[in-house]
Amino acid sequence: MKYGIAIFPSKKVQDEANSYRKRYDPHYALVPPHITLKYPFESDDEEIEKSIIPALDEIAKNHKPIDIEVKKVGSFKPVENVIYLKIEPNDYLEALSDEMHKGAMEGEREHTFVPHITIAQKLSDDEFSDVYESLRMSKFDLTDRIDRFQLLYQLENESWSVYETFRLKGE
Amino acid sequence: MKYGIAIFPSKKVQDEANSYRKRYDPHYALVPPHITLKYPFESDDEEIEKSIIPALDEIAKNHKPIDIEVKKVGSFKPVENVIYLKIEPNDYLEALSDEMHKGAMEGEREHTFVPHITIAQKLSDDEFSDVYESLRMSKFDLTDRIDRFQLLYQLENESWSVYETFRLKGE
Numbered sequence: 001m002k003y004g005i006a007i008f009p010s011k012k013v014q015d016e017a018n019s020y021r022k023r024y025d026p027h028y029a030l031v032p033p034h035i036t037l038k039y040p041f042e043s044d045d046e047e048i049e050k051s052i053i054p055a056l057d058e059i060a061k062n063h064k065p066i067d068i069e070v071k072k073v074g075s076f077k078p079v080e081n082v083i084y085l086k087i088e089p090n091d092y093l094e095a096l097s098d099e100m101h102k103g104a105m106e107g108e109r110e111h112t113f114v115p116h117i118t119i120a121q122k123l124s125d126d127e128f129s130d131v132y133e134s135l136r137m138s139k140f141d142l143t144d145r146i147d148r149f150q151l152l153y154q155l156e157n158e159s160w161s162v163y164e165t166f167r168l169k170g171e
Numbered sequence: 172m173k174y175g176i177a178i179f180p181s182k183k184v185q186d187e188a189n190s191y192r193k194r195y196d197p198h199y200a201l202v203p204p205h206i207t208l209k210y211p212f213e214s215d216d217e218e219i220e221k222s223i224i225p226a227l228d229e230i231a232k233n234h235k236p237i238d239i240e241v242k243k244v245g246s247f248k249p250v251e252n253v254i255y256l257k258i259e260p261n262d263y264l265e266a267l268s269d270e271m272h273k274g275a276m277e278g279e280r281e282h283t284f285v286p287h288i289t290i291a292q293k294l295s296d297d298e299f300s301d302v303y304e305s306l307r308m309s310k311f312d313l314t315d316r317i318d319r320f321q322l323l324y325q326l327e328n329e330s331w332s333v334y335e336t337f338r339l340k341g342e
Contacts, residue, residue: 029200
């Protein structure tokens with residue numbers, strides 16, 4: 001079974017992201033707008049309950065709520081025709097994600113951590129250029145306080161369901 | 172802001188429900204398959220944090236995991252052209268939902284509690300008859316242990332995002 005770990009930002013930020021995703025992201029219906037902390041990994045009930053959840057409880061206990069900012073979009077071009085709301089560099093967020101790749105949760109990282117909320121993907125090259133050129137000119141001024149993250153699992157239809165919520169409880 | 176409280180059953184049950192929802196439920200993409208414990212209600216951050224979540228923590232502490240069974244489908248015809256996986260009568264589940272309509276969470280109940288997982292809705296009368304007649308003949312034999320419920324909120328696009336997870340911790 002595939003699991004992943006993500007942050008769902010506030011309703012305000014999710015609504016803003018969805019206003020683009022609706023048109024430009026075929027994954028729109030599979031999961032709400034999110035910041036991925038750990039990309040999909042294989043696990044099972046036993047490992048999740050005995051090792052992953054205790055590790056995540058510990059991580060949540062040691063991290064305090066994190067303020068994030070979005071000022072502009074970014075893109076993964078030329079690797080992928082993806083456009084995202086760029087989370088401004090944030091050591092706390094990076095540290096949080098790093099901890100999810102250590103100890104009980106060790107595993108090779110396919111990607112450097114680029115905190116983002118995807119708003120467009122699987123666009124043709126022409127679509128990508130059009131949309132990106134127009135969004136690159138837009139100014140964003142979103143701020144949010146992140147006080148939780150979620151462990152999710154993937155259903156057969158590729159949508160994601162939340163298994164557990166972890167509150168950032170550090171002081 | 173609209174909130175609701177629901178159970179997401181195991182992946183196995185969600186996948187089974189989705190195999191029907193995909194064809195027959197226009198809400199398929201808005202929320203994973205679920206058992207509603209408390210129908211959408213208006214609230215705000217402050218009430219949620221100060222009064223609803225503490226009440227739900229208390230409820231979760233006092234209820235133990237609940238075994239459920241699905242043996243057949245049911246329908247809300249003639250009120251609505253809805254077909255659902257019928258959860259066999261279950262006092263524990265009913266008690267859990269009842270507690271979410273008392274004290275800090277008091278509010279008029281529009282519906283008697285009929286525990287179910289919707290798999291078809293907004294069908295025309297003809298579609299409804301076809302699908303219901305065929306599903307009524309099917310035997311289901313699903314069992315599941317429910318050990319958590321979730322507080323959700325609704326986004327502008329009418330999809331639902333999980334705010335908090337509550338584990339049933341009673342002995």
